[in-house]
Structure formats: C-alpha cells, structure tokens
Amino acid sequence: MVINKMELLPLYLSAKLAIIATLILIAIAAPLAYFLTHSYWPGKSFVEALFNLPIALPPTVIGFYLLFLMGPKGLVGKAWENLFGGPLLFTFSGIVIASIFYSLPFAVQPIKASFEKIDPRLKENAYVLGLSPIATFFRVIIPNSINGVAAAAILVFLHTMGAFGVVLMVGGSIAGETRVASIAIYEAVESMQYEKAWALSLAFIPISYAFLLLVNRLTRKK
C-alpha cells in the first residue's frame, strides 16, 4: 500500500475542519445553552426547535439551503464578501461556517443537558454571594459541567469529521481546499481506487474508537 502526501491531504483537511469548527462551536454553544437553560420567554420552544432543525433535516437539504444562504446573493455570503472581499462558497472558510450551522444543535443539546443537571440553587447562591450572571457562568456553571462540555466537544468533532452531504453541497470537492476525507473516500470508491478508500477509511477507526472511549469516561457517573 502506497501512501503519499497527497493522499493524506483529505485526512488533514478533515481534522483541521473538525478542530476549527469544534472550537468555534463550543464558544457559541456554551453561552447559548446557558441562555436557553436559564431564561424564560414566550416563543422559546419555537426558537429552540428552529436551532434543532439540523438534527431532523437530511444533510443534503441543509446543504442546499446553506448553498443559497452562503452564495453571493445570500445573507451570509453577501456579508462575508463585504467583510473579506471574497466568495464563501467552495472555500475552506465556507465549509467551516456550513459545519457550524450543521453541528450547532449537536453541541447545544448535550451542553444544555449538562447545565440542567446543575442544581439551580448553586446559581442562586452565586447571585446572593454577589456574582454577576457572567461571572456565575465562568466560576460556577462551567467548572461544574466541564466533563459534559468536553464530551459535547468530542461528539461535535466526530460529527464534523464525518460530515459529507453539507460539505459537498457548500464546498464541492476541491483538492486541498474542500475535499475532506469523507468526500475523498466516496470519490475513491467511485473511481474504483479501493486501496485509497481502504487507507482513508481505516484511519477513522482508531480515532473514532479512542474518542468514544473518552466520551464514555467523561460522562461516567462519579
């Protein structure tokens, strides 16, 4: 089996995409989950269901909508062009943003679940002791749900590593830019390069397995 640098490129791209998307996602999802856990307003369940849509929709459908949203006439695509002067579709930045939309509920849900496990009186005690809601978030909520947040990060990482439909729709398959491992495997099989498909697929097994063990350990009851 010959493995050269070009063949490892999709794996590297997948890992880079997953790491960047996960970091941004956790930074967005943790405050969002905190807000959703501790606020009550009319229409909350409707907004929450909207955030959760990517769980229920087929990835190609999400990808299709994102294609328009992120295109030169779309809301996100236009804003991106105004800010950075370049298109968003078929670029690495584009698939990062698409992955964030796609994986957001997969990050918010487990983080929210771990926030909900915290006794609400801890928050009240922190308030009574003079801590602002933001200070409470960093000094009380996060330290007491750090395992849940880490587990969520790993699940989102794996989810993004495996993203196919959304990435293909928004990013296409540009070598070194948007051709991530899952797309490269598909294309290898399509062109009957089974050896290449084997090598790339095999690389996923130990990574996924090790991370799942870690999630199990993190979420185990003390």
Next chain:
Amino acid sequence: MGLTAVLKKKTNFFTIDVELSCADGQTLALIGPSGSGKTTIIRMLAGLVKPDEGYIRYRDAILFDSARGIHLSPQKRKLGYVFQDYTLFPHLTIYGNAAFAAEDRGEVDSLLCFFGLTALRERKPHEVSGGERQRCAVCQALARNPQFLLLDEPFSALDVVTRRILRNELKMITEKRTFPVVYVTHDVTEALFIGNTVLPIVDGTVDREWMDRIVAPSDEGAVRKRAARVPKLALTY
C-alpha cells in the same frame, strides 16, 4: 432601624401578606407549617423572588419598593443566605467555598477555626458530613461580611444531635454580630431558642395564635382544621 419589610405576593395557593421587621443584632424566627410561604418570604428578602407589592428597607437603603419601581438584584443586596442543603460549590474545597465571596481572607481562617473546619479545609464538599457542609455554608455567608443574614431551614436536613450543636454555634456567632438575622424553621423549639422574636406564618399571613394551638394538645379542633399541612414537630429538641 434594621430590616423592615411589607410584602405581598400571590402564589398558587394563597396570597402572602406580611409585615416584618428585625432590628440590628436581633434574630427574627419565621415559623410555620411546611408550605406556609416562609421560604418565599425569605427569597423575597434575598431578591430571588420579586414581590407583587410592598417594600424592603435596610437602614436607609431601599432594596425593594413597588411604588417607586425599585428592585435591587440579589447581587446588590449584600446579604448572607444559607440554604437548606447542597449549595456548596462541588468543584471547590471547603476553604474555596468559605472564601468564595470573602472580603477578608483572614476572617475566613478564623471562621473555619470557630466551626472546627480547619483540618478539613482541603476536602471537597462531598467528602465531609452534612453538618460540616452546613457549617461551611454559614462560613461562606458570614465571610462576605453581609448587611444581614438569611437562613432557610439551614439545619433541618441534619440529625437532631448535630442540629442542636449547630444552632448553639450559630447563636454564639450571631450574638457577636450587629446585623439582623432572619431564620426560617418549622421547629418550634428551634425558633424559640434562636429567635429574639418569633413570627408564626400560616398560609402566607401572620397568625399569632398558631403557636398556642400547636403546643396545646387539648385544642384538637383548631389543629385538625389545618391538619393536612401541620408537620410533626420535634418538641423534645
């Protein structure tokens, strides 16, 4: 002077309508059956629940005034609050908890010493007993140097012997302070022991005859009227 409050709040079962005051250096014990609104009253004093009407004043400061639209957040009331149980921060040690909002770290050490917690200062809350956790919760509240202290059945989850020791310790330490203390309990003896004033609350309002009814076994009719809500009272301790 001290803490004065007039509070009105509609709840699901009745309307809370009380007037209370507690002078500096005094302890006011709120007593009544479970579900009589005591906890809601103390939560209103803390700012965790907003009253519908009324006011809360401490010395010259207005903490709440419905007529003037003033409602200070719990953060701004600078108070000490001891909950029933399990409100120490699980990720911090006993020392970390006691010093969480402390103004003076030296004070934390002397408080821990007074409550006999010095040897346990590096332990986590789940590694000490329930009595030690509540002692630490009192340290946490006092170390903040609060303007007034609120205690919501702080020892009711403990066994009777530990409870008696803790309320002695609490009485000793609060007698040295000059702030008002509001103490919620459903235990008559505890209320009489701790409080300079005892205020019985039944169904959200002050019911001064409640104490007499509860300790007079012959007057069965009056007790039975509210029998569903009257808990067994530990009169031996």
